[in-house]
Amino acid sequence: MTHAKAIEVQSVSKHFGAYQALKSVSFHIASNEFFTMLGPSGCGKTTLLRMLAGFENPDTGSILLNGQEVVSIPPHKRRVNTVFQSYALFPHMTLEQNVAYGLENLGWEKGRIKNRVGEMLERVHMSAMATRKPTKLSGGQRQRIALARALAPEPEVLLLDEPLSALDLKLRQAMRDELRTLQRDTGITFVFVTHDQEEALDMSDRIAVLGGGEVQQIGTPTEIYEEPVNRFVADFVGETNFLDIEVLETLGGQATVRTPFGLDITVPAAGITAKGRATLSVRPEKINLGNQAQGITFEGRVTNKNYMGGYTHYTLDVAGTELRASRRNASREGDTIPLGATVPVGFVAGSARVLAV
Amino acid sequence: MTDSALNAPARLERAPRARLWHDLSFWGLLPSRLLMGFALILPIFIIAAVSVATRGAYGGFTWDFNLAGYSQILFNEGWTGELEFTPQYLLIIGRTFLLAGATTLICLLFAVPVAYFISRQPANRKAILVYLVTLPFWVSMILRVYAWMIILGKDGTLPSLLEQFGFPAGMSFMFNDGATLTAMVYTAMPLMVLPVFASIEKLDGTLIEASHDLYGDRWVTLRRVILPLTAPGLVAGAILVFVPALGAVLEPTLMGGGKQMMMGSLIQLQFGGGRNWPFGAAIAMTLMALVMLFLIDTALRAARREARP
Numbered sequence A: 001m002t003h004a005k006a007i008e009v010q011s012v013s014k015h016f017g018a019y020q021a022l023k024s025v026s027f028h029i030a031s032n033e034f035f036t037m038l039g040p041s042g043c044g045k046t047t048l049l050r051m052l053a054g055f056e057n058p059d060t061g062s063i064l065l066n067g068q069e070v071v072s073i074p075p076h077k078r079r080v081n082t083v084f085q086s087y088a089l090f091p092h093m094t095l096e097q098n099v100a101y102g103l104e105n106l107g108w109e110k111g112r113i114k115n116r117v118g119e120m121l122e123r124v125h126m127s128a129m130a131t132r133k134p135t136k137l138s139g140g141q142r143q144r145i146a147l148a149r150a151l152a153p154e155p156e157v158l159l160l161d162e163p164l165s166a167l168d169l170k171l172r173q174a175m176r177d178e179l180r181t182l183q184r185d186t187g188i189t190f191v192f193v194t195h196d197q198e199e200a201l202d203m204s205d206r207i208a209v210l211g212g213g214e215v216q217q218i219g220t221p222t223e224i225y226e227e228p229v230n231r232f233v234a235d236f237v238g239e240t241n242f243l244d245i246e247v248l249e250t251l252g253g254q255a256t257v258r259t260p261f262g263l264d265i266t267v268p269a270a271g272i273t274a275k276g277r278a279t280l281s282v283r284p285e286k287i288n289l290g291n292q293a294q295g296i297t298f299e300g301r302v303t304n305k306n307y308m309g310g311y312t313h314y315t316l317d318v319a320g321t322e323l324r325a326s327r328r329n330a331s332r333e334g335d336t337i338p339l340g341a342t343v344p345v346g347f348v349a350g351s352a353r354v355l356a357v
Numbered sequence B: 001m002t003d004s005a006l007n008a009p010a011r012l013e014r015a016p017r018a019r020l021w022h023d024l025s026f027w028g029l030l031p032s033r034l035l036m037g038f039a040l041i042l043p044i045f046i047i048a049a050v051s052v053a054t055r056g057a058y059g060g061f062t063w064d065f066n067l068a069g070y071s072q073i074l075f076n077e078g079w080t081g082e083l084e085f086t087p088q089y090l091l092i093i094g095r096t097f098l099l100a101g102a103t104t105l106i107c108l109l110f111a112v113p114v115a116y117f118i119s120r121q122p123a124n125r126k127a128i129l130v131y132l133v134t135l136p137f138w139v140s141m142i143l144r145v146y147a148w149m150i151i152l153g154k155d156g157t158l159p160s161l162l163e164q165f166g167f168p169a170g171m172s173f174m175f176n177d178g179a180t181l182t183a184m185v186y187t188a189m190p191l192m193v194l195p196v197f198a199s200i201e202k203l204d205g206t207l208i209e210a211s212h213d214l215y216g217d218r219w220v221t222l223r224r225v226i227l228p229l230t231a232p233g234l235v236a237g238a239i240l241v242f243v244p245a246l247g248a249v250l251e252p253t254l255m256g257g258g259k260q261m262m263m264g265s266l267i268q269l270q271f272g273g274g275r276n277w278p279f280g281a282a283i284a285m286t287l288m289a290l291v292m293l294f295l296i297d298t299a300l301r302a303a304r305r306e307a308r309p
């Protein structure tokens, strides 16, 4: 029986000594989902993942796999496999033996194991090295074997703890696509842990942003990026400008606010009801300059500029407030705004968000 | 030919420096070479020479070549000089290997869980526990064996304790192979725990987790991951325990009562009361040869394991 919710985490908390690593965390993960837990170092991502695998027990709360409570079930009885950050390949076994290990423990018969191992090695393009030992492999190759080993027993859930962090940049990009394809092809629920927001946005169906031992926001990559619910999420995922504003009036998810440079504007403000001090978040690429300026427009002076080829990053001074903007250099004449120039600056109201202080 | 001609000047230039280096390493290492030579190698040659010498009429020996020492291990010389097969000493050699093997096995069985337990402790407690394992070394071995006599002997700690629980009074556990084995295991245990601990300590904990993650229960994980990866430590420990156990003298003499001899006590007897130095030396050489065979076999196995791709 498959359950629509592959994983349910209910009010899970965890202390290490006096330190509270997780404070009442709740969320669920749907079957066949590519779910990412994103957060800064030390926010409890690995701890959560280890709880799903069974290596760590929550102090309070419960964890359900396919509707079944698993807190008291040991790791070797959970239909969950892990791709470890350090890969944890058995150094005394050949690649074949590594991949076969889980199948043997599950009691598959010999011929079936042989077929499955061959199929998995093929799947990760490592058939040629089947009888080698893992010690002489490159990082990317180890990664593939770790994946093959974890996927071979057809787990209900695959856990991946920062599997790409040890790879170099180019390989990382290639492995992202490969992982995504593997997930689609196998239909296995992936729970992916990373502190790299770009990785999370690129690969996930849904993202849980963790911070300070709590879930800050859960949503699709677009929701997380475009509609952050608080300052932590807006700051951790992508670049943004934070403006100190005053909420004058709220009405139906919109708020009229006074900006530090004196303009009163009406912008989206989901969940904001109180008047008074708040924060406005506007992402740099949402701010247009010069003849592209539209929506809410005002004037700013260019105080700094970084030409990046495809983009140019500008730092603007708007009546004493610093704003960062980036502009795509869409044509040869793209990068024409000189340092020190005073130019029209604008953003569309819908692309800004009012957040609690 | 042209090649070597071209290289010749370079070689000439390098030669003086190489010779200097050679001299330095020769003179620098001389003290340790002398020490090794006099303290380790020379005595072995002397024993080897004595083993083929002729026994003197009133103890001692003369430098006449004679294989009587070796033949005495297997044969008894009758009145008329005919050789008669006697298993007496073979039995002692067999017993020795049996007891040393049992000691090694029992030490392994105890040392693995102990070492595993220690390796899972926090760093400061780990240091204390390792220190405690080595603590017996600081007390003289004779005293420690005497302590076991007090524990196991008549009216000793264990018999009086058992008496409290209704067992018959006046029991003694002394003067048998069990007592010998107990003391041998006890004295050898630290030598097993330390190398086993060192290799378990080096074992990457995530490999154990990976095994559990891949549906391996404790037993499978121990057999397929922990033991193969700690094998070098287990082999080192086994050698450290087995080899000295073959030469054990104190335990069989004090705990076993000296009636049931092991090779060590047999050798001691020949050099002492038996006054048959060539025979003692021959047994010692035999013991050494057997140990060498055992070690060479172990080394070859290890090398073969390494060589596998």
Ligand SMILES: Nc1ncnc2c1ncn2[C@@H]1O[C@H](COP(=O)(O)OP(=O)(O)OP(=O)(O)O)[C@@H](O)[C@H]1O
Residues within 6 Å of the ligand: A016, A017, A021, A039, A040, A041, A042, A043, A044, A045, A046, A047, A048, A195
């Ligand atoms: N076994 C443990 N004993 C004590 N503290 C621990 C233990 N495991 C984790 N912690 C602490 O709990 C917090 C969360 O740890 P966790 O490993 O889950 O973080 P993380 O989000 O995975 O971080 P990173 O991105 O650096 O891997 C950290 O502050 C860490 O120091």
Ligand SMILES: [Mg+2]
Residues within 6 Å of the ligand: A045, A046, A047
């Ligand atoms: Mg982590």
